[in-house]
Amino acid sequence: MQEDKLNNPETKTNNSADDEKSHIEAASKFIQETSIEKMHEIAEAARLKKLMEPPKWVYPIDD
Template sequence: MTREVNCKVECVNGCILGDDCPHREYAKEAKRFMNDTSLDKMLEMAEAARLKKLTEPPKWVIPDDI
C-alpha cells in the first residue's frame, strides 16, 4: 500500500519514502541534468528565463467580485 505524501510539505529536507517514492524518475532526470550541465550553462539558462520574464507583458488578475 502506497502512503499518500504531500512532497512539497513533507519532503523539504529530503524524500521520506526512499525507494517507494513515485517521483524517483524525476529525481534521476534532475540528477542527470545536474551532472551533464555545467554551472555556467545553468546560469545562462536562468538569465535567459529571467530576461524573458522581464519582457513579458504584465498579467492582470481581475477579482470575480467587482
C-alpha cells in the same frame, strides 16, 4: 482518455511516487551533465524572458 487518467485520484496516488522518482532522476542527470556556466546561461535567458513579458493582471471574481 488521458484526461480521465490525470483526474482519477486512485491513478494519481499510485503513480505519484514513480513520477516523483523519475523527476528526481532527470534533475540529478541534468545537474551532473550540465556545467554551472550553462545553468547560469539558462537562468539568465529565463530571467530576461520574464522581464520582457507584459504584466499579468488577475481580477477577482465577483460572486
